[in-house]
Amino acid sequence: DGGITQSPKYLFRKEGQNVTLSCEQNLNHDAMYWYRQDPGQGLRLIYYSQIVNDFQKGDIAEGYSVSREKKESFPLTVTSAQKNPTAFYLCASSRGTTKNIQYFGAGTRLSVL
Amino acid sequence: AQSVTQLGSHVSVSEGALVLLRCNYSSSVPPYLFWYVQYPNQGLQLLLKYTSAATLVKGINGFEAEFKKSETSFHLTKPSAHMSDAAEYFCAVSDQGAQKLVFGQGTRLTINP
Numbered sequence: 001d002g003g004i005t006q007s008p009k010y011l012f013r014k015e016g017q018n019v020t021l022s023c024e025q026n027l028n029h030d031a032m033y034w035y036r037q038d039p040g041q042g043l044r045l046i047y048y049s050q051i052v053n054d055f056q057k058g059d060i061a062e063g064y065s066v067s068r069e070k071k072e073s074f075p076l077t078v079t080s081a082q083k084n085p086t087a088f089y090l091c092a093s094s095r096g097t098t099k100n101i102q103y104f105g106a107g108t109r110l111s112v113l
Numbered sequence: 114a115q116s117v118t119q120l121g122s123h124v125s126v127s128e129g130a131l132v133l134l135r136c137n138y139s140s141s142v143p144p145y146l147f148w149y150v151q152y153p154n155q156g157l158q159l160l161l162k163y164t165s166a167a168t169l170v171k172g173i174n175g176f177e178a179e180f181k182k183s184e185t186s187f188h189l190t191k192p193s194a195h196m197s198d199a200a201e202y203f204c205a206v207s208d209q210g211a212q213k214l215v216f217g218q219g220t221r222l223t224i225n226p
Contacts, residue, residue, distance in 0.1 A: 004156075042217055043203065044215045105156050
């Protein structure tokens, strides 16, 4: 089955620690996205990538980093510089510019210990 | 810049009643518009999309939305609510050809038996 796989489902971060959230897609989509979801705030774009080896900052990129070495993978690192990392993180992908339909993974819930 | 406003963070209706979730957008060019649904602790699933074809768009699970340019609105409706419709609903806007979606803050729909 084609889809987007996010792992882990739950993640805990200690003070000063970097953690990496995985996102893999087998839809052969060119574009991938990371969103942060907080209660009552909708989805906010962290980073996005339109092609391999290229990515752009979204609206709330500070304290996060990404890489896009393979078309199917777009990992997100939450660095120690992100002082309020507790949130639900969603990865999405889309087929280039085709009507911009984004398909979402099931999400990773990150909490601070 | 594009923006989306969803009127009402919480909407409660009785089972069998009409569902109306409001979405107004702001865009400098003809937009693409989307409604997504999110069940607890899951990713987002596309309900329907408007991409400059018919102004009345039918989606999954009996939902539909009407694009009204004069009112800059894209309200979501369903004639008869079902208990399984309880979820959070997000309206999103994108410029044609753009790679980014801008999401509203979401509306949580509760269905009363």
